[in-house]
Amino acid sequence: MNYRVNPKNNDKLSALGFGCMRFARDEKEAEKQIIYAIEQGVNYFDTAYLYPGSEAALGRVLKKGYRYRVKIATKMPPHTIKKYEDFDRIFNTELERLQTDHIDYYLIHMLPDITTWNRLLKIGVDKWIKDKKQKGQIINIGFSYHGGRDEFITLVDAYDWEFCLLQYNYLDENNQAGVSGIQYAAAKGLPVMVMEPLRGGKLVTNLPKEVYDIWDKAYVKRSPAEWAFRWLWNQPEVTVVLSGMNSMEMIKENIRVASDTEVGAFTDADFELFKKVRQILSEKIKIPCTGCNYCMPCPKGVDIPTCFSCYNDREIEGRFMAVAKYVMQTSIKNQTHNASLCVKCGKCESHCPQHIKIREELTQVTKSMEGIYYKPLRFFIKRFMKLEG
Numbered sequence: 001m002n003y004r005v006n007p008k009n010n011d012k013l014s015a016l017g018f019g020c021m022r023f024a025r026d027e028k029e030a031e032k033q034i035i036y037a038i039e040q041g042v043n044y045f046d047t048a049y050l051y052p053g054s055e056a057a058l059g060r061v062l063k064k065g066y067r068y069r070v071k072i073a074t075k076m077p078p079h080t081i082k083k084y085e086d087f088d089r090i091f092n093t094e095l096e097r098l099q100t101d102h103i104d105y106y107l108i109h110m111l112p113d114i115t116t117w118n119r120l121l122k123i124g125v126d127k128w129i130k131d132k133k134q135k136g137q138i139i140n141i142g143f144s145y146h147g148g149r150d151e152f153i154t155l156v157d158a159y160d161w162e163f164c165l166l167q168y169n170y171l172d173e174n175n176q177a178g179v180s181g182i183q184y185a186a187a188k189g190l191p192v193m194v195m196e197p198l199r200g201g202k203l204v205t206n207l208p209k210e211v212y213d214i215w216d217k218a219y220v221k222r223s224p225a226e227w228a229f230r231w232l233w234n235q236p237e238v239t240v241v242l243s244g245m246n247s248m249e250m251i252k253e254n255i256r257v258a259s260d261t262e263v264g265a266f267t268d269a270d271f272e273l274f275k276k277v278r279q280i281l282s283e284k285i286k287i288p289c290t291g292c293n294y295c296m297p298c299p300k301g302v303d304i305p306t307c308f309s310c311y312n313d314r315e316i317e318g319r320f321m322a323v324a325k326y327v328m329q330t331s332i333k334n335q336t337h338n339a340s341l342c343v344k345c346g347k348c349e350s351h352c353p354q355h356i357k358i359r360e361e362l363t364q365v366t367k368s369m370e371g372i373y374y375k376p377l378r379f380f381i382k383r384f385m386k387l388e389g
């Protein structure tokens with residue numbers, strides 16, 4: 001495993017971090033995977049109060065003698081904080097779930113803007129952080145972020161942060177905080193942890209044929225995921241890259257790549273490959289949804305990320321395949337969850353880190369994917385699969 005040094009405190013952090021949002025379903029299997037990753041040198045585990053069951057599952061494994069070998073990162077959801085006591089209520093629950101007495105890297109989860117930070121300040125977040133740090137219960141304080149560059153810089157400057165967590169990948173080089181935001185944070189001495197390195201899998205599966213052709217004809221054979229990871233680890237500003245890993249095959253492959261990358265290893269030829277791939281993908285992906293699920297659940301049952309994913313696939317895989325997938329995927333549960341169920345209440349939009357105009361886009365999805373064939377096909381599928389709704 002390659003390690004990168006946290007410039008703030010000299011922690012040696014594994015270049016690959018274990019994203020704990022979705023562990024393997026079987027807890028025994030998840031445990032095996034976590035222990036394997038630790039034995040291979042992964043020492044940064046990122047979870048959150050809001051990831052269902054994740055903190056508790058991680059805590060149960062680390063309790064078996066692994067806690068001292070890893071750094072735990074977990075997160076406080078700011079929208080749950082209404083009064084000072086809420087900080088401790090959430091934090092103590094997290095300590096209990098994780099079966100630990102301190103959090104190494106604690107984040108304000110998805111801090112959207114300075115207004116939210118100022119609201120937390122009014123409730124006393126700075127006093128609370130100081131108290132937790134004095135007691136040794138929080139070692140490093142940071143925030144995760146999904147918005148644009150300017151707001152990110154405002155937030156970086158608003159407090160004496162010790163790290164940050166950002167969405168970053170080769171397709172988002174100039175989206176969100178982007179490369180300039182990352183360089184800004186790094187110049188201020190902040191370690192930068194990266195999430196969504198594969199953009200919710202969009203940089204790996206169902207890519208346009210032209211993109212696979214570029215990777216296939218490259219001077220060295222590497223999978224699309226390996227290229228995407230190498231692009232990140234080539235950059236000195238990137239400290240830890242999180243990968244949501246839930247299969248042993250994926251863990252082994254990511255560890256192999258993370259153990260074989262160096263800052264500044266890319267040549268002009270490598271950058272040229274990325275330029276071509278980026279150009280093709282930007283033309284094809286119509287809605288920049290990463291599938292993060294923050295907009296869910298919709299009160300009307302619309303499966304927003306699935307609707308967007310199928311719509312984007314229309315551009316990449318062709319209309320027939322994409323519509324077939326849309327009909328299947330919006331029909332194979334007891335409750336249907338297609339785009340036209342949207343009543344435009346707007347509840348989802350404020351949660352979207354990509355700032356997608358969800359209501360407008362769902363209207364487009366409805367027009368494009370729900371022709372006169374949709375209802376009869378759905379009826380047939382439900383009858384065939386003996387589903388209600």
Ligand code: SF4
Pocket residue numbers: 297298299300301302304341342343344345346347348349358359362
């Ligand atoms: S705007 Fe539509 S998709 Fe969003 S929460 Fe409301 S009904 Fe659901």
Ligand code: SF4
Pocket residue numbers: 288289290291292293294295296304305308351352353354355356358
């Ligand atoms: S629409 Fe936005 S919040 Fe919902 S899954 Fe996509 S990126 Fe995430």
